[in-house]
Amino acid sequence: xxxxxxxxxxxxxxxEVTRQAVKVLNxxxxxxxxxxxxxYCLMGACAIDKTGTPxxxxxxxxxxxxxxxLFGAIGxxxxxxxxxxxxxPEQGLLKLRKSLQxxxxxxxxxxxxxxxxxxxxxxxxxxxxxxxxxxxLTGGIYFGKKELNAEGTQASDECIxxxxxxxxxxxxxxxxxxQRRKKLTLVDKANVLETSRLWRKVVQDIAxxxxxxxxxxxxxxNAAMQIILNPKQFDVILTENMFGDIISDEASxxxxxxxxxxxxxxxxxxxxxxxxxxxxxQATGKDIANPLGSILSAxxxxxxxxxxxxxxxxxxxxxxxxxNGFVTKDIDPINFYFTSTIGELISDYVSGKTPGDI
Amino acid sequence: xxxxxxxxxxxxxxxEVTRQAVKVLNxxxxxxxxxxxxxYCLMGACAIDKTGTPxxxxxxxxxxxxxxxLFGAIGxxxxxxxxxxxxxPEQGLLKLRKSLQxxxxxxxxxxxxxxxxxxxxxxxxxxxxxxxxxxxLTGGIYFGKKELNAEGTQASDECIxxxxxxxxxxxxxxxxxxQRRKKLTLVDKANVLETSRLWRKVVQDIAxxxxxxxxxxxxxxNAAMQIILNPKQFDVILTENMFGDIISDEASxxxxxxxxxxxxxxxxxxxxxxxxxxxxxQATGKDIANPLGSILSAxxxxxxxxxxxxxxxxxxxxxxxxxNGFVTKDIDPINFYFTSTIGELISDYVSGKTPGDI
Ligand SMILES: [Mg+2]
Ligand SMILES: [Mg+2]
Numbered sequence: 216x217x218x219x220x221x222x223x224x225x226x227x228x229x230x231e232v233t234r235q236a237v238k239v240l241n242x243x244x245x246x247x248x249x250x251x252x253x254x255y256c257l258m259g260a261c262a263i264d265k266t267g268t269p270x271x272x273x274x275x276x277x278x279x280x281x282x283x284x285l286f287g288a289i290g291x292x293x294x295x296x297x298x299x300x301x302x303x304p305e306q307g308l309l310k311l312r313k314s315l316q317x318x319x320x321x322x323x324x325x326x327x328x329x330x331x332x333x334x335x336x337x338x339x340x341x342x343x344x345x346x347x348x349x350x351x352l353t354g355g356i357y358f359g360k361k362e363l364n365a366e367g368t369q370a371s372d373e374c375i376x377x378x379x380x381x382x383x384x385x386x387x388x389x390x391x392x393x394q395r396r397k398k399l400t401l402v403d404k405a406n407v408l409e410t411s412r413l414w415r416k417v418v419q420d421i422a423x424x425x426x427x428x429x430x431x432x433x434x435x436x437n438a439a440m441q442i443i444l445n446p447k448q449f450d451v452i453l454t455e456n457m458f459g460d461i462i463s464d465e466a467s468x469x470x471x472x473x474x475x476x477x478x479x480x481x482x483x484x485x486x487x488x489x490x491x492x493x494x495x496x497q498a499t500g501k502d503i504a505n506p507l508g509s510i511l512s513a514x515x516x517x518x519x520x521x522x523x524x525x526x527x528x529x530x531x532x533x534x535x536x537x538x539n540g541f542v543t544k545d546i547d548p549i550n551f552y553f554t555s556t557i558g559e560l561i562s563d564y565v566s567g568k569t570p571g572d573i
Numbered sequence: 574x575x576x577x578x579x580x581x582x583x584x585x586x587x588x589e590v591t592r593q594a595v596k597v598l599n600x601x602x603x604x605x606x607x608x609x610x611x612x613y614c615l616m617g618a619c620a621i622d623k624t625g626t627p628x629x630x631x632x633x634x635x636x637x638x639x640x641x642x643l644f645g646a647i648g649x650x651x652x653x654x655x656x657x658x659x660x661x662p663e664q665g666l667l668k669l670r671k672s673l674q675x676x677x678x679x680x681x682x683x684x685x686x687x688x689x690x691x692x693x694x695x696x697x698x699x700x701x702x703x704x705x706x707x708x709x710l711t712g713g714i715y716f717g718k719k720e721l722n723a724e725g726t727q728a729s730d731e732c733i734x735x736x737x738x739x740x741x742x743x744x745x746x747x748x749x750x751x752q753r754r755k756k757l758t759l760v761d762k763a764n765v766l767e768t769s770r771l772w773r774k775v776v777q778d779i780a781x782x783x784x785x786x787x788x789x790x791x792x793x794x795n796a797a798m799q800i801i802l803n804p805k806q807f808d809v810i811l812t813e814n815m816f817g818d819i820i821s822d823e824a825s826x827x828x829x830x831x832x833x834x835x836x837x838x839x840x841x842x843x844x845x846x847x848x849x850x851x852x853x854x855q856a857t858g859k860d861i862a863n864p865l866g867s868i869l870s871a872x873x874x875x876x877x878x879x880x881x882x883x884x885x886x887x888x889x890x891x892x893x894x895x896x897n898g899f900v901t902k903d904i905d906p907i908n909f910y911f912t913s914t915i916g917e918l919i920s921d922y923v924s925g926k927t928p929g930d931i
Contacts, residue, residue: 334695335694335695335698335801335802336693336694336695336801337692337693337694337695340693356714356730356732356765356766357765357766359729361766361767362767363767363770363771367736367771367774368735368736368737369733369734369735369736369771370733370734370767370768370770370771371717371731371732371733371734371767371768372714372731372732372766372767372768373729373730373731373732374714374729374730374731374732375727375728375729376727376728376729377726377727378725378726378727379726404815404818407714407715408714408715408719408730409719409720409721409728409729409730410728410729410730412721412728413721413725413727413728416725435818435819436818436819436821436822436823437822439797439819439820439822439823440822440823440825440826443693443694443801443823443826443827444693444826457762460762460793460794461793461794461797461819462797463794464794464795464797464798465794465797465798465801465823467798468798468801468802469801
């Protein structure tokens with residue numbers, strides 16, 4: 216298999232974690248006889264510094280012509296602390312998402328026994344938690360008409376969804392459910408909202424094409440409770456933009472560390488893979504950042520290429536490091552390993568070079 | 574003080590828990606020389622059975638002319654399991670809320686050391702959690718214009734807020750904050766929504782009238798994380814209807830039991846006080862339901878009358894029962910006390926008849 220991957224390392228810890236993911240992708244390529252061509256592009260503060268804009272046209276161009284984009288993180292304190300700054304690193308990512316029409320944001324939530332001490336939830340609740348949230352990303356109230364009357368005394372936001380917007384992400388979610396435990400939960404507020412009733416109708420229609428997938432429906436307020444009370448009940452969660460924003464952030468804290476959560480954003484053409492963590496400027500260049508978010512994003516990229524066995528091998532390798540105490544400073548502040556060491560261990564594992572017994 | 578209280582016992586466990594709350598109110602009245610006149614009214618399945626309607630006009634009339642309403646719970650399985658039923662118990666409550674124009678729903682979230690074993694969160698996180706959520710209840714996307722096009726391919730919901738709708742609940746929340754730890758957190762999505770920006774503007778304007786209250790702002794997705802990660806940071810949370818629905822339900826699970834959570838709904842005229850739990854038909858008549866939700870709702874009713882010392886005494890009594898293992902079956906399925914016994918103990922405590930050492 217030959218694939219073109221745009222790599223956007225970005226700012227802060229972006230470059231150092233992304234390099235570990237590339238290391239792992241290289242190990243996968245070598246093992247399977249694949250050819251991954253990397254095209255390094257600029258975005259974020261580093262792009263502003265070098266070109267004056269957070270997202271150079273060349274990056275958009277390359278991204279549109281790629282098979283996938285591997286992205287690190289962007290953001291720099293010199294812009295955060297300057298409220299007068301007209302150009303901001305974050306604008307780059309928003310514009311890239313828009314250019315690529317990334318309509319589905321996908322976030323797996325997995326728990327690891329070795330991280331239970333970091334989770335706010337009790338260990339018993341964390342066992343066997345493994346679900347994935349599909350959040351619609353380009354519609355809903357975030358993009359509807361916004362109005363403020365002339366006197367500034369009344370404001371409105373419109374939430375609007377079309378059948379087609381719901382269908383395209385619903386098909387992705389159903390296909391994912393078929394590859395997993397075959398359960399899909401639509402989170403909505405159909406007892407109140409017209410848009411939610413359309414979501415429910417469309418999902419019920421589409422469900423007929425996936426008879427092996429069991430579908431259920433959950434109101435968003437109940438979902439916010441269930442994610443804490445009994446997260447293992449979920450397999451694939453599908454939801455609209457705002458509900459997805461809230462429940463995916465809520466769900467992100469249960470694993471105990473944001474440092475190892477990956478994400479994918481799927482568009483009509485290309486797809487983008489990134490850890491959910493930020494650029495973490497304080498840790499920059501210290502080789503202490505957790506590379507698992509980026510490495511597990513690379514695993515999702517492999518899934519996207521149809522390389523499921525390889526993707527699972529990478530996840531297995533990540534698990535193996537966690538189980539054996541090969542963790543970064545955020546997980547164990549006393550006995551920790553460097554970012555680059557974890558990347559090395561995981562690429563070695565993928566290459567079959569695991570130390571037999573540790 | 575002389576006050577007229579409408580008591581709506583409702584269905585299921587409603588009557589048996591409400592009776593304990595009335596017992597406690599009677600103890601308060603006797604101690605302080607107050608006169609509480611109770612007017613018992615029908616609502617829910619019992620009202621349908623007796624009058625054919627879930628909310629007789631006489632109940633609305635009495636509620637509108639009362640100083641406060643103490644409500645139990647409504648709902649009966651014979652209606653839940655009959656999809657053809659045209660008249661439903663729940664319609665009574667919706668209509669009553671509308672008739673009374675209850676624009677603010679208020680939910681305190683408190684944790685108790687003796688309930689830690691029931692909470693999904695770790696004990697360390699639960700220490701000193703004590704906050705109160707003010708949710709706007711009559712505006713926002715739940716009541717905005719709803720549309721579905723003729724082809725059924727596009728749906729929309731409008732979220733709309735006026736300055737006046739925000740002001741009236743904001744004043745309530747600021748006044749509550751002044752009586753507490755003097756911190757108010759507005760939960761919104763001002764980086765995306767025009768309505769949220771109006772909320773932020775109005776709250777900033779009103780804050781000038783409450784210079785002793787520290788105000789901060791939190792995006793709703795971050796709030797959904799913080800409620801799990803560090804709930805003790807909150808004192809008073811103020812938010813719009815939908816965000817309030819989601820985060821108040823999320824927050825309700827952290828104490829470990831829905832059975833002891835009270836709520837208040839404030840309107841222009843009257844105010845309604847009710848436990849957040851439902852009618853729990855399986856437990857009806859067994860004297861096993863937890864009366865603390867209703868008793869603590871009665872404490873909020875006393876607050877509403879300005880009887881803060883008395884309200885705190887009721888809360889102290891409730892705490893005392895929990896600390897001494899006087900709990901219902903939902904808290905301790907082995908060594909449990911009856912609903913009526915807990916009511917007796919709390920009214921005795923309020924009357925100064927506490928057993929000295931247990
Ligand atoms: Mg978010
Ligand atoms: Mg709710």
